[in-house]
Amino acid sequence: MVEEDSKKKLIPIIPTIGGVERTNILPLVHLHMAANWHPAPIHSFTVPLWYQGTYDEQRSARSGTVISDRSHLGRFYVTGENAEQVLDRVFTSDPHKMEIGQIGRTIACNEDGTVFDIVIWCRLDAGRWLIISGPRTQTSLLKRVEEFATVYPDVLVRDRLEESVLLSVSGPSASESLVAALGPTIPKSIPLNEGHEILLGGYRALVANYSDTGEIGYLIICSPEVGEHIWQQLLSVGADPIGLAASDALRLEANFLEAPTEIPHPATPFHAGLAQLVDLEDAKSNQRIFEGSTQLGKDLKEFPVSRSVTAFKLLDKGLAKRGDAVQLHDGTGISACVAGFYSAALAASVAFAYIPRKHLTDSLYIDTDSSRSSTESMKPEEILEKIKEA
Structure with missing residues (x-):
């Protein structure tokens, strides 16, 4: 009886998403409160939306060093001699092509070839992988990998959502700030x-030299205790905390889309400009079999696709948002925005939409809440180029 009562009192810091007990509290919430956060319930967590203001946070990220708490993202390890075989059945990229230490992006698709999630994966060693899921698949992607792992008794899938924090440090002076705060270990x-497991404060941590903002950046996965120390030390040397609003704007400026909101059904990796993340054949030219591979093989034969993702800079008043109509000059609607934000670097509202190829060279307009704005269209990868040129 005593044992049963003690079990009932054990409530994890971050209960598993979808579980019976769910608090949605980030382990470092007390630090966010001390930094005057403005929280919002997003992606099953209450996260910092902004601190000093989204505009100022964007500017800091392009000129200095910023730190953000991304612990709402799912993260788990896949280990075992046959770990690569499991991941080969789940993701569009061939895991056998990844070098030890390499970190990058890959895609998990649905059977119809649409995008289920875009993840970050890192091959830490032979048979040892880290997977960082998108914000909406903390549990569902984990379960998908676990299902494929049942075929291989040696493969273990270990969830780290409850046991760790995920911090992102980025900006032009991110390396210098890390040296000032923690010493030269990480940058050197x-x-x-690449991503590697090292000792931080006497505890094992995973650190990756990887960024989705177009600036120098590092991802750090560690215990909440070590994460608290890192956060405080970086703030003490001048790093600014940024919330999800600024992080999303920076991510989109660097053309890092999230699924499924920014790659909605029926869009595939080919529509989203992510063909480079799809390996339909392995290194020996053998057909790979993964979720959605059959449909993607059919889609490739019809390449180029009928629609492609396009970025727009609004030239008139108005702030674009998801769902705003994209129109021809005569008002005919041809698409809708899948994302919209104000870019501090470009001093303009920016939007993304999937445009029929026959209209890519047309003059297009976005109908915002306040006005109908003319636009300057561009390839998504050109946004960061324009920012760097400014």
Whole structure:
């Protein structure tokens, strides 16, 4: 009886998403409160939406060093001799092509070829992988990988959502700030686009030299206690905390789309400009079989696709948002925005939409809540180029 009562009192810091007990509280919430956060319930967590203001946070991210708490993202390890075989059945990229230490993006698709999630994966060692899911698939992607792992008794899938925090440090002076706050270990030992497990404060942490903002950046997965120390030390040397609103704007400026909101059904990786993340064949030219591979193989034969993702800079008044209509000059609607934000670097509202190829060279307008704005269209990858040129 005593044992049963003690079990009932054990409530994890971050209960598993979808579980009976769910608090949705980030482990570092007390630090966000101390930094005067403005919270919002998003992605099953109450997260910092902004601190000093989205505009100022964007400017800080392009000129100095910023730190953000991304612990609402799912993260789990896949280990075992056959770990690569499991991941080969789940993701569109061939895991056998990844070098040890390499970190990058890949895609999990649905059977119809649409995008289920865009994830970050890192091959830490032979048979040892870290997977960071998108904000809406903390549990569902984990379960999908677990299902495929049942075929291989040696493969273990371990969820780290409840046991760790995920911090992002980025900006032009991110390396210098890390040296000032924590010493030279991280910048000197982690090459670009690699992730490694090192000791921080006597505890094992995973650190990756990886960014989705177009600036120098690092991802750090560690215990909440070590994460608290890192957060406080970085703030003490001048790093600014930023919330989800600024993080999303920076991510979109660097053309890092999230699924499914920014790659909605029926869009596939080909519509989203992510064909480079799809390996339909392995290194020996053998057909790969993964979720959605059959449909993607059919879609490739019809390439180029009928619609492609396009970015727009609004030239008139008005702030674009998801759902705003994209129109021809005569008012005919041809699409809708899947994302919209104000870019501090461009001093303009920016939007993304999937445009029929026959209209890519037309003059297009976005109907915002306040006005109908003319636009300057561009390829999504050109946004960051324009920011760097400014």
